[in-house]
Amino acid sequence: MTGAAPAGDPPVSSRRVHLAGGTLEVQDIAATGGGRAPMVLLHEGLGSISIWRDVPRQLADATGRRVVTYSRFGYGRSTAAALPRDPGYMHAEAREVLPALLDELGMDDPVLVGHSDGASIALIHAGSGGRVRAVAALAPHVFVEDCTVEGARAARSAYHDGDLRARLGRHHDHVDNAFYGWNDIWLSGSFRAWSIEDRLPQVRVPVLLIQCADDPYGTLEQLDRIEASVAGPVERLVLPTGGHAPHHADRGLVVGAIAAFADQLG
Numbered sequence: 001m002t003g004a005a006p007a008g009d010p011p012v013s014s015r016r017v018h019l020a021g022g023t024l025e026v027q028d029i030a031a032t033g034g035g036r037a038p039m040v041l042l043h044e045g046l047g048s049i050s051i052w053r054d055v056p057r058q059l060a061d062a063t064g065r066r067v068v069t070y071s072r073f074g075y076g077r078s079t080a081a082a083l084p085r086d087p088g089y090m091h092a093e094a095r096e097v098l099p100a101l102l103d104e105l106g107m108d109d110p111v112l113v114g115h116s117d118g119a120s121i122a123l124i125h126a127g128s129g130g131r132v133r134a135v136a137a138l139a140p141h142v143f144v145e146d147c148t149v150e151g152a153r154a155a156r157s158a159y160h161d162g163d164l165r166a167r168l169g170r171h172h173d174h175v176d177n178a179f180y181g182w183n184d185i186w187l188s189g190s191f192r193a194w195s196i197e198d199r200l201p202q203v204r205v206p207v208l209l210i211q212c213a214d215d216p217y218g219t220l221e222q223l224d225r226i227e228a229s230v231a232g233p234v235e236r237l238v239l240p241t242g243g244h245a246p247h248h249a250d251r252g253l254v255v256g257a258i259a260a261f262a263d264q265l266g
Helices: 055-063 089-105 117-126 146-161 164-169 175-186 221-229 251-263
Strands: 012-019 022-029 039-042 067-071 111-115 134-138 207-212 234-239
Touching (some): 012 089, 022 055, 039 055, 055 067, 089 117, 117 134, 164 175
Parallel strands (some): 039 111, 134 207
Antiparallel strands (some): 012 022, 022 067
C-alpha cells in the first residue's frame, strides 16, 4: 500500500512559464503530504498535458506529492517548436529546457515520470548530472528499432489519410508543428543511429521500468538494455497487453506501481 495522502483534492494551478524559446504550458498540483520529493511528468512524442488525462491527479492523490506536468515546445498550448529538429533534440530538452523549467518552478531532485520520448529525456537528464531523485520510465526508447520506425510511418499515413490530425488537433494549438516535429525526425535516415545507451551507466538513481509486452513502438529489449546498463537499482513491471501507453491500459496498476516506487524514496 502506498503512503497515505490526506483527504481532499489538492489545489491545481495552470500557468505559462517563460523560457528561452517561448512559453510552456504547465499544470502544477500542490503537495498535500509535505517533505517528499515532487514529481515531474514528461509526455510522449505526440503528447501534452491533456493527453496524460487524469494520471497527474491520480498520482497526486496517491502520494500527496507535488505533481508538475508540462507540454514541451510544439505541444499542447505551448509555443511552437523550431523545426526541423535534429537527432539531438531530446538531449537538448534534457540538458537545457528541463533544468531551466525546474529552476523557474523552484524544484529540486524531483522524481521524473516519463512516457516514450519523455522517458528517454528523463534518462538522459539523469545520466547527464541532472537534479533527479529517481526515474519512472514508461515505454522508454534508448535506441531505434525497426518497429518504432514502422509505427512512425503508419502514424504518418493516419495523419494524412485518416483522422489522426483531427484527434491531435483537440490537444495541440500547433498540430502540424507537433506532428511533423516528431514524425519527420523519427523517419529521417540521420536518426537511425540515435542511441542514449552511452548515458545509461551514469544513471545512478533508482529506476522503475514499465512497458506493455505488445507495445508496437518498442520491444522489451529496450528495458533489457536499460536494466543491464544503469548503475542504480532497477524495478520492472511488464503488462501483457496495452500497447504503447501502459498508464492508460491499466491506470490503477501503473499509478499504484509508481506511487509505491516513490514511497520507497521518501
